Amino acid sequence: xxxxxxxxxxxLIDIKNLIRSDPNLKDFCIVPINENKNKSPVLYEEHxxxxxxxxxxxxxxxxxxxLFKLRRLxxxxxxxxxxxxxxxxxxxxxxxxxxxxxxxxxxxRELVEYGVINLDIELLLTKLVLSNKSKSNExxxxxxxxxxxxxxxxxxxxxxSTLALLNQEFTVTEMAAQNSPNNYHAWNHRMWCLQSAFVxxxxxxxxxxxxLVFEQLDFSIRWIQSHISEHAGFHYRQYLxxxxxxxxxxxxxxxGKIRCLLETFAHIKACDDEGFVQQLLGRSSTCVNRSxxxxxxLLLEDLFYFMDQLNxxxxxxxxxxxxxxxxxxxxxxxxxxxxxxxxxxxxNVSGLMLNSNDNxxxxxxxxxxxxxxxxxxxxxxxxxxxxxxxxxxKFEFEHIxxxxxxxxxxxxxxxxxxxxxxxxxxxxxxxxNSFI
Amino acid sequence: MSYASRNxxxxxxxxxxxxxxxVGRSTRHRRHWWQTKNKRNKRPxxxxxxxxxxxxxxxxxxxxxxxxxxDAPINKKLPKELILRIFSYLDxxxxxxxxxxxKSWNVLALDGSNWQRIDLFDFQKDVEGPIIENxxxxxxxxxxxxxxxxxxxxxxxxxxxxAQLCPNVEDLNLNGCKKITDTTCQSLSKHCSKLxxxxxxxxxxxxxxSLKSLSDGCPQLSHINISWCSNITESGVEALARGxxxxxxxxxxxxxxxxxxxxxxxxRFCENLEIINLLGCSNIRDEAVQALAEKCSKVHxxxxxxxxxxxxxxxxxxxxxxxxxxTLEVAGCSQFTDAAxxxxxxxxxxxxxxxxxxxxxxxxxxxxxxxxGCPRIEYLTLSxxxxxxDEGIRHLSMSPCAAENLTVLELDNCPLVxxxxxxxxxxxxxxxxxxxxxxQLITRVGxxxxxxxxxxxxxxxxxxxxxxxxxAGGSRQRYCRCxxxx
Numbered sequence: 013x014x015x016x017x018x019x020x021x022x023x024l025i026d027i028k029n030l031i032r033s034d035p036n037l038k039d040f041c042i043v044p045i046n047e048n049k050n051k052s053p054v055l056y057e058e059h060x061x062x063x064x065x066x067x068x069x070x071x072x073x074x075x076x077x078x079l080f081k082l083r084r085l086x087x088x089x090x091x092x093x094x095x096x097x098x099x100x101x102x103x104x105x106x107x108x109x110x111x112x113x114x115x116x117x118x119x120x121r122e123l124v125e126y127g128v129i130n131l132d133i134e135l136l137l138t139k140l141v142l143s144n145k146s147k148s149n150e151x152x153x154x155x156x157x158x159x160x161x162x163x164x165x166x167x168x169x170x171x172x173s174t175l176a177l178l179n180q181e182f183t184v185t186e187m188a189a190q191n192s193p194n195n196y197h198a199w200n201h202r203m204w205c206l207q208s209a210f211v212x213x214x215x216x217x218x219x220x221x222x223x224l225v226f227e228q229l230d231f232s233i234r235w236i237q238s239h240i241s242e243h244a245g246f247h248y249r250q251y252l253x254x255x256x257x258x259x260x261x262x263x264x265x266x267x268g269k270i271r272c273l274l275e276t277f278a279h280i281k282a283c284d285d286e287g288f289v290q291q292l293l294g295r296s297s298t299c300v301n302r303s304x305x306x307x308x309x310l311l312l313e314d315l316f317y318f319m320d321q322l323n324x325x326x327x328x329x330x331x332x333x334x335x336x337x338x339x340x341x342x343x344x345x346x347x348x349x350x351x352x353x354x355x356x357x358x359x360n361v362s363g364l365m366l367n368s369n370d371n372x373x374x375x376x377x378x379x380x381x382x383x384x385x386x387x388x389x390x391x392x393x394x395x396x397x398x399x400x401x402x403x404x405x406k407f408e409f410e411h412i413x414x415x416x417x418x419x420x421x422x423x424x425x426x427x428x429x430x431x432x433x434x435x436x437x438x439x440x441x442x443x444x445n446s447f448i
Numbered sequence: 449m450s451y452a453s454r455n456x457x458x459x460x461x462x463x464x465x466x467x468x469x470x471v472g473r474s475t476r477h478r479r480h481w482w483q484t485k486n487k488r489n490k491r492p493x494x495x496x497x498x499x500x501x502x503x504x505x506x507x508x509x510x511x512x513x514x515x516x517x518x519d520a521p522i523n524k525k526l527p528k529e530l531i532l533r534i535f536s537y538l539d540x541x542x543x544x545x546x547x548x549x550x551k552s553w554n555v556l557a558l559d560g561s562n563w564q565r566i567d568l569f570d571f572q573k574d575v576e577g578p579i580i581e582n583x584x585x586x587x588x589x590x591x592x593x594x595x596x597x598x599x600x601x602x603x604x605x606x607x608x609x610x611a612q613l614c615p616n617v618e619d620l621n622l623n624g625c626k627k628i629t630d631t632t633c634q635s636l637s638k639h640c641s642k643l644x645x646x647x648x649x650x651x652x653x654x655x656x657x658s659l660k661s662l663s664d665g666c667p668q669l670s671h672i673n674i675s676w677c678s679n680i681t682e683s684g685v686e687a688l689a690r691g692x693x694x695x696x697x698x699x700x701x702x703x704x705x706x707x708x709x710x711x712x713x714x715x716r717f718c719e720n721l722e723i724i725n726l727l728g729c730s731n732i733r734d735e736a737v738q739a740l741a742e743k744c745s746k747v748h749x750x751x752x753x754x755x756x757x758x759x760x761x762x763x764x765x766x767x768x769x770x771x772x773x774x775t776l777e778v779a780g781c782s783q784f785t786d787a788a789x790x791x792x793x794x795x796x797x798x799x800x801x802x803x804x805x806x807x808x809x810x811x812x813x814x815x816x817x818x819x820x821g822c823p824r825i826e827y828l829t830l831s832x833x834x835x836x837x838d839e840g841i842r843h844l845s846m847s848p849c850a851a852e853n854l855t856v857l858e859l860d861n862c863p864l865v866x867x868x869x870x871x872x873x874x875x876x877x878x879x880x881x882x883x884x885x886x887x888q889l890i891t892r893v894g895x896x897x898x899x900x901x902x903x904x905x906x907x908x909x910x911x912x913x914x915x916x917x918x919x920a921g922g923s924r925q926r927y928c929r930c931x932x933x934x
Contacts, residue, residue, distance in 0.1 A: 015906050016913045022885060050890050050909050066912050092572055093598050093624065 020074045023067060026054040027108070028101045030061060031136060037061055040108050040140040042068055061140065068109055075106045079116065086122055096128040104137060111141045111148040121157065134158045139184050142198075146191040152201045155184075159205060163212055171220060174209050178224075181205045182231075189235075189244070199244045203251050216258045222306075225255050226266055229310070233318060240326040246335045253310055253342075260302045267306060270313045277316045278403055285309060289350075292400040298352050308346055315339040316407070323415070328423035333431055340404065344395065344439065351394040405441055523552060535562050560590035572598035577606035584613040595621035597647075604631040611635040618642055623649040623673075633658035637665025645671040649699075652677060656684030663691025670694050675701035675725075682710035689717040697723035701751075704730060711736035715743040722746050727777070728754040737762035741769035748772045753779035753803065763788035767795045774798050779805035779829070786813040793821030800853075801827040808833065812840030819847030829858040831883070836862045841869035850876045860885035860908075867894030874901035884909040 031037065038059045045053075045064040055062035063071075079102050085091050086099060100123055106116050123129050138155040141148060159181060166173045181202065188198035206228070215221050232249040239245050267285050275281060275288070282288035289305050290296070319339065322332050348355040395401055412435075415428035435441040523531075535543060535557055547557040563586060568575050580602060584591070591614040596602055602625045610617075611632075617640045622628055628651045636643060643666040648654055654677040662669060669692040674680055680703050689695070689710075695718040700706055706729045714721065715736075721744040726732060732755045740747065741762075747770050752758060758781050766773065767788075773796045778784060784807050792799075793814075799822040804810060810833055818825065828844075830836055836859070844850055854876050859865050866889040873879060879902060884890050887909070895907050 015908055018906070018908050019885075019910060022908070048910070048912050049888055050884065050886065050911060051888055052886050052910055067910075070912060089573065092569075093600070 016070070017074065020071050023052075023054055023063075023071055024075075024101050024105050026052065027061070027063070027105050030054065030056055031104060031133065031140070034059060035132070035136060037136060037140060039143045041144050042109070063109070071105065072109050075102050075109075078102050079106060079119065083115070083119060086119055089122075089126055093128075096123060096126065099123065100129055107137065107141055107151075108144065111145050111151050114150050117150050117154045120154065124158075124161075131158055131162055135180070139187075142184060142188045143191070146188040147195055147197055149197050152197045155181075156201065156204060160208065163208060166212070168213065171213050171215060174213060175224070178205055178209055186235075193239070194242055194244055196244060199248050202248065206255070210255075210258070217261055219261050219263060221259050222256070222261050222263045222266075225252055225259075226263065228252050236322070237325075240322065241329045241331055243331045243334065246331050246338075249314075249335070250338055253307070253314070256307050256310055257303050259306075262302050262306070267309050270309045273317060274309070274312050277312075278399075280399075292403075293347055293350055293398045294394060296350050296352070300350065304346060304350060308343065308350075311339050311343050311346070315343065320411075323411075327415070328421050328427065330427060333427045336431065337434060340408065340435075340439065343400070343404065347395045347398065347400060353393055353395065355395075408435060408441065520550065528552075528556060531556050532559060532561065535559075538562070540566065540568075558586060560587040563587045564590050565593040566591070567595040567597075568599060569595060569597045572596075572600070575599040576601045577603060580606035581609045584610040588613055589616045590614075591617055593617075593619040595623075596625055597621050597623040598625075600624060600626055603627040604629055607632040608635040611639040615639050616642055619645040621645075621647040622651055623647050625651055626653070629653040630655055630657040630661070634661045637661040641665055642668055644668050647671075647673040648677060649673050649675045649701075650677075652679070655679040656681055656687070659684035660687040663687045663689075667692060668694060671697040671723075673697075673699040674703060675699055675727075677703060678705070681705040682707045682713075685710035686713040689713045693717055694720060696720050699723070699725040700729060701725055701727040702729075704728065707731045708733045708736035712739040715739040719743050720746060723749040725749070725751040726755060727751050730754055730756060733757050734759055734761040734765075738765040741765040745769050746772060748798075749775045751775075751777040751803075752781060753777045753805070754781075756780055756782060759783045760785055760788035764791045767791040771795055772798055774824075775801040777801075777803035778807060779803050782806055782808050785809045786811055786817075789814040790817045793817035797822060798824055800824050803827075803829040804833060805829050805858075806832040808835070811835040812837055812843065815840035816843045819844045819849065823848045824853055825849040826853045827856045828854065829856075830862060831858050832861045834861070834863055837864045838866055838868040838872070841865065842872045845872040845875050852878060854879055856881045858883040859887060862887055863889070865889065867891055867897075870894045870898040874898060877902070879905055881906045882908070886910065 034056075036059050040061045040063075043055060043062040043064050046066050048066045053064035053067040055064065079099070082091065082095065082099055082102075085095070091099070099119065103116055103120050103123070106113070107120070111117075120129075120134070124131065124134065135155070135158060138151050138158070141151045142155075145151070159177065162177060163174065166177070182205075185198040185202040185205075188201075189195045206224075210216065210221070229249065229252050232245060232252060236245045236249065262285070264285070271282065271285055271288050278292065280288070280291050282291055285305050286300060286302075289300070289308055292308075315336065319332065319336050322329075326332065345355065408431075412428045412432045416425050420428075526534075531553070535546060538546065538557075543557045543562055547554045563583070566583065566587075575596065580596070583594075584606075594610075594614075594617060602622075604627070607622075607628060608631065612635070620636070620640075620643065622632075628648075630653075633648075633654070634657070636646075638661075643662075646662070646666075646669065648658070654674065656679070659674070659680065662672075669688075672688070672692075672695065677700075680700070682705070685700075685706060686709070690713070695714070698714060698718070698721060706726070708731070711726070711732060712735065714724075716739070721740075724740065724744075724747060732752070734757075737752070737758060738761065740750075742765070750766070750770075750773060752762070755778075758778075760783070763778075763784055764787075766776075768791075773792075776792075776796075776799060784804075786809070789810060790813070794817070799818075802818070802825065804814075812835075815830075815836065818828075826849075841859075844854075855878050857873070857876075857879065859869070860883045863886075865884070865887045870882075870890070871894070873882065874897075882898075882905065884895075885908060890909060892911055895909065895911070898907065899905060
């Protein structure tokens with residue numbers, strides 16, 4: 013028994029020393045080796061850490077026993093220095109093996125509070141835990157706690173350190189999101205970090221803010237292109253797009269590029285961004301916010317450019333169509349805000365009911381048009397009479413038609429049909445309105 | 449001693465009178481008398497007005513007069529000197545308990561003469577500045593030995609008070625008091641000229657200034673430990689060596705800035721050195737060890753682990769000049785070869801403990817020489833000596849040391865060692881621990897055979913335990929009680 017304990021202690025010390033000595037550790041995993049040949053079960057290669065499977069159950073049982081023996085003393089802060097360091101050693105391995113135990117994380121929090129361990133090691137440890145179990149909520153919660161502690165230590169005007177910290181978090185969350193699909197916790201953590209950096213420095217009106225958001229937008233499009241069916245990536249993009257609304261800055265070299273791109277789609281020419289939006293939406297009754305202009309441009313870029321691309325490359329993915337809905341909805345919403353009018357969406361519920369029973373709608377033949385009850389004519393408001401609205405209608409119906417052709421795959425056709433329904437009943441788009 | 453202290457007692461009583469009440473109250477709450485006063489004040493104060501309090505106190509005084517003090521039978525039988533003498537055998541906790549018994553015992557228990565040697569290691573989290581000031585006020589000149597190991601909240605201010613009030617301190621342990629700076633050492637050198645032993649392990653703020661002031665004011669210094677004080681350089685050590693010629697023990701683990709020159713100075717001025725620990729002083733070269741060997745022939749403990757620039761010349765010099773060497777730690781000195789150990793084994797016959805971790809060049813020849821020349825070896829570390837084979841272990845096991853003295857043998861990461869070695873080791877009757885981590889030719893069968901010969905031996909290797917581990921959450925009954933009855 014005593015000999016076994018000595019072995020466990022040696023394994024634990026090895027792990028702790030490796031973590032202490034190599035700040036560039038990348039990865040931890042439990043290596044499925046059941047053979048036991050008097051060889052150290054702690055593996056270390058090219059900044060990766062591994063633990064052989066055969067020892068895991070014994071080591072964990074030992075850790076568990078030791079930790080719960082010392083827990084009470086720790087919570088009362090009655091431990092002498094040496095014992096605290098011992099606990100640190102136990103906790104490192106316990107959390108690497110089994111990060112779901114919130115008690116262990118809490119013990120670690122206590123150690124941080126008592127000043128036994130410093131925060132950099134904690135970032136490394138949570139990173140290793142996340143490399144093994146990417147969806148561990150406890151690990152993310154702990155990391156949030158550490159990051160908020162680190163942020164508190166940064167001076168208010170020291171944006172550079174915050175950006176460095178953010179970058180570190182971005183790499184970790186990207187790794188976690190890579191490792192397991194639909195990693196809600198990782199994306200949430202990413203957004204939380206961005207949000208808390210914004211709150212901390214309150215730098216929404218500096219170009220740095222928009223640059224950061226644009227950088228992330230670029231990242232997200234890259235991510236989406238390689239993870240097309242994950243809605244998490246789209247959700248992050250939507251969050252970023254909304255972030256643009258907070259800043260009244262102008263980043264003309266970036267938005268100018270977008271404008272040039274959009275001008276070819278819309279067949280209009282303008283000398284600056286505001287002028288372009290004015291041409292699209294008409295003259296606003298109130299003064300126009302720069303943030304709105306940025307937002308509209310970005311939404312339109314997504315809709316006309318990226319969505320088209322994605323749709324062609326990856327047909328039949330629901331997430332793409334959902335993002336499309338988000339874009340159209342927000343374009344209309346912001347257009348109403350632009351004109352300062354209330355958006356009445358007279359959703360035709362009865363029509364919806366009627367149609368949901370009716371399961372055969374042939375879009376190509378245009379039969380469905382006759383089936384819908386005629387909507388009462390009402391006067392077009394400023395948005396509906398704008399040039400943008402017309403383009404949108406035209407573009408969307410062309411898009412649906414393009415994707416309902418018989419050469420498309422079934423899933424894509426079905427999605428196109430659903431999209432048309434959504435347009436029709438939620439946004440009240442009518443084909444008859446598209447008279448261009 | 450008791451008479452001398454009695455006089456002190458009589459005078460001390462009047463000034464301590466007011467403390468008695470306070471101390472009695474505080475100790476009831478498991479606090480010791482040396483704890484801070486403001487903690488006491490946190491207790492809720494009863495809502496009497498001052499008049500009532502006065503009358504209560506008067507009544508109490510009248511009441512207690514009858515029972516207290518000299519009327520208690522034990523106090524009648526035993527004179528104060530004897531009680532004091534008895535108290536002098538008690539430890540900190542018992543003394544504090546006795547101090548709660550009565551006023552007279554309080555005075556006796558807290559008398560400075562009982563507090564000559566204090567170790568506060570067990571209370572390291574509670575010890576703060578005011579406590580040290582209280583202690584120094586109470587103990588005064590009585591204090592000889594004080595250990596504040598691990599008391600991290602101690603700072604210069606309280607240490608200054610201590611140095612002023614307790615000039616007779618001889619042994620001071622400040623291991624891990626990280627807030628301490630040169631100011632402490634300066635006040636120590638000013639007031640405590642009798643200081644003999646000083647431990648500054650891990651006081652990372654200490655610099656050469658400390659050593660210089662110590663060398664000025666503490667000529668009696670015989671033991672010093674400046675491990676992990678990474679700011680210390682050769683000039684500090686040189687000053688220390690000049691000022692403290694009585695130095696017997698010098699421990700400076702992990703002081704990377706210590707150079708050969710510093711060690712040569714030490715050797716030149718402190719010829720009485722017996723214990724030298726230079727672990728991790730990686731700048732040291734052969735000339736330093738040669739000077740040590742030449743001047744300090746009484747050395748019996750020498751640690752040169754991690755001084756990787758040393759070569760055989762060092763060991764040969766040691767072998768020629770220091771015949772009384774009993775402990776030699778040279779882990780990580782990877783340039784040492786068999787020739788040096790041959791010389792060492794020939795002349796240093798009293799070697800008991802040897803740490804040869806990572807001396808990668810040594811072969812079985814070293815083991816053969818050691819087994820012939822050093823009959824007293826108890827503790828031998830050969831970790832990472834990758835050239836060691838079964839043959840070397842066989843010679844070791846046949847030597848006179850193996851049969852009687854050898855208790856610990858560390859062979860981890862020696863890839864050539866096989867089960868045959870374990871077979872040889874069965875003749876070492878005193879062997880208590882063998883380390884075999886990462887020796888991949890060792891099998892479970894070999895270990896089992898060794899155990900059957902030496903039943904009390906501890907064999908450390910990476911083998912999963914045969915018995916399943918006890919379930920982590922404690923065993924739970926499989927059936928509920930009623931099911932078991934049914």
